[in-house]
Amino acid sequence: xxxxxxxxxxxxxxxxxxxxxxxxxxxxxxxxxxxxxxxxxxxxxxxxxxxxxxxxxxxxxxxxxxxxxxxxxxxxxxxxxxxxxxxxxxxxxxxxxxxxxxxxxxxxxxxxxxxxxxxxxxxxxxxxxxxxxxxxxxxxxxxxxxxxxxxxxxxxxxxxxxxxxxxxxxxxxxxxxxxxxxxxxxxxxxxxxxxxxxxxxxxxxxxxxxxxxxxxxxxxxxxxxxxxxxxxxxxxxxxxxxxxxxxxxxxxxxxxxxxxxxxxxxxxxxxxxxxxxxxxxxxxxxxxxxxxxxxxxxxxxxxxxxxxxxxxxxxxxxxxxxxx
Ligand code: SAM
Ligand code: SF4
Numbered sequence: 001x002x003x004x005x006x007x008x009x010x011x012x013x014x015x016x017x018x019x020x021x022x023x024x025x026x027x028x029x030x031x032x033x034x035x036x037x038x039x040x041x042x043x044x045x046x047x048x049x050x051x052x053x054x055x056x057x058x059x060x061x062x063x064x065x066x067x068x069x070x071x072x073x074x075x076x077x078x079x080x081x082x083x084x085x086x087x088x089x090x091x092x093x094x095x096x097x098x099x100x101x102x103x104x105x106x107x108x109x110x111x112x113x114x115x116x117x118x119x120x121x122x123x124x125x126x127x128x129x130x131x132x133x134x135x136x137x138x139x140x141x142x143x144x145x146x147x148x149x150x151x152x153x154x155x156x157x158x159x160x161x162x163x164x165x166x167x168x169x170x171x172x173x174x175x176x177x178x179x180x181x182x183x184x185x186x187x188x189x190x191x192x193x194x195x196x197x198x199x200x201x202x203x204x205x206x207x208x209x210x211x212x213x214x215x216x217x218x219x220x221x222x223x224x225x226x227x228x229x230x231x232x233x234x235x236x237x238x239x240x241x242x243x244x245x246x247x248x249x250x251x252x253x254x255x256x257x258x259x260x261x262x263x264x265x266x267x268x269x270x271x272x273x274x275x276x277x278x279x280x281x282x283x284x285x286x287x288x289x290x291x292x293x294x295x296x297x298x299x300x301x302x303x304x305x306x307x308x309x310x311x312x313x314x315x316x317x318x319x320x321x322x323x324x
Contacts, residue, residue: 001058002258002295004302011060012227012257015051017041017078019262021068021320023096024132025120027159027194027201028318032132033067041262044074046282048081050260051088053281053291061090064112067262067320070099076110083111090114094157098135100142105149115146116184118157122171126164143181153239156183162203169211173237182239184229189246189270192317205245212241228254246270252305258295261321266295268302270316 002010018041024032042050051062062082069075070093083091092114093107100107100117107115119139121127127136146154160166172183187205190198212232220231220240228251229242245251259267264279276298281291 002299004299006302006304008253008255008302009058010256010258010299011058012063013051013054013059013061014063014065014257014259015047016066016260016262017047017064017069017075018067018072019321020071021066021096022071022098022133023068025159026130026132027161027188027197029320030132030194030197033320041072042264042279042282044077044081046264046279047078049282049285049287049291050264050278051082052085053288053295054258055085055087056288057292057295058087060087061092062088063092063094063114063116065094068096068098069093070095070103076103076106079107079110079112083113092116094118096131097139097142098133101138101145104142104146104151108146108149108151113151114153114155115151116155116157117143117146118159119143120158120161121165121168122175123168126168130161130164147179154181155242156181157186158183159186159188160203160205160208161188161201164201166203166207169208173215176237176239176241180238182242184242184244186244187247189319191319194318204247205243206248209243217241227256228252258299266298268298270319 004010019033021029021033024030054062064075064079072078079091082088091112093112094116095118097117097119117139119127120130122136124134124136128134143154158165158172175181176183185205185208188198188202215234217232217234220233228246229244232241232243259270260278261267261275264277264282265275266278267275276294278291278294281287281294
């Protein structure tokens with residue numbers, strides 16, 4: 001199992017398969033996706049070799065993300081090639097849900113067994129304002145289609161935005177009770193391109209935590225290998241509420257994940273600089289040992305914590321470029 005200098009192990013890889021996205025979320029790509037370089041995202045074969053290398057180093061969970069991963073036509077083939085690897089127990093997808101209605105069954109049949117769908121608001125006007133698209137009902141229909149296709153314990157990601165989405169907890173609670181979903185509220189993160197937006201809209205997850213405790217939610221016991229989300233449960237709700245609060249103390253202590261960008265750069269931290277090129281080691285099946293060595297060596301350079309509190313956001317212009 002991959003281990004860093006601070007004793008953290010890394011069973012979890014977040015793999016971006018594209019930078020492109022069709023939404024214009026205000027905190028991520030407010031002007032939409034613009035092609036900045038030749039679109040040479042990792043090919044199906046490169047992705048397969050990369051995932052096989054990680055799996056052989058103890059990676060048990062791989063999340064496909066982006067950009068919007070569903071904009072890749074070969075997403076089912078990518079998923080099937082990873083699902084077939086020995087050792088990979090969880091193959092997850094994070095999506096904005098725009099094409100789940102048509103494709104949920106294909107994704108499920110390809111071997112994706114965990115699904116996160118981003119829904120920042122259950123109010124159609126606010127959803128439109130945040131994402132740039134009037135597609136709340138399409139996304140909700142997509143979630144229904146995913147359930148019908150066989151996905152269980154679907155998780156909803158919702159970014160906390162002051163004066164925008166922070167008043168919608170009651171809507172989410174009503175939905176959770178009716179549909180057995182889990183919801184993860186994510187603190188807005190500052191990136192290279194959203195400084196002003198961040199200053200205006202950041203709200204601490206502590207505010208939400210107080211609202212949850214008031215409503216009778218209690219912190220759920222932490223599994224020993226759990227990542228940085230803090231979870232809350234309530235007897236009346238089958239699903240859990242999770243909070244991802246990167247600005248909270250000790251967030252980095254439980255870091256269990258690595259990231260690879262859509263062009264094959266290993267990033268040791270969402271807010272780190274630089275990265276390590278893995279693409280040269282993905283050109284043939286014979287390069288497995290070189291790939292494994294490159295990953296293990298890079299891990300020595302992982303820092304103990306991010307430097308977000310000092311306003312250092314690393315080289316990430318927005319999370320779409322890194323696989324948030
Ligand atoms: N396009 C897909 C989606 O939106 O679900 C996958 C990629 S997106 C970068 C992954 C997650 O990161 C989404 O839940 C999104 O809301 C979240 N995200 C993006 N930028 C963020 C930011 N600056 N702070 C907090 N969460 C962010
Ligand atoms: Fe696209 Fe996801 Fe970023 Fe929204 S958060 S713009 S859906 S990549």
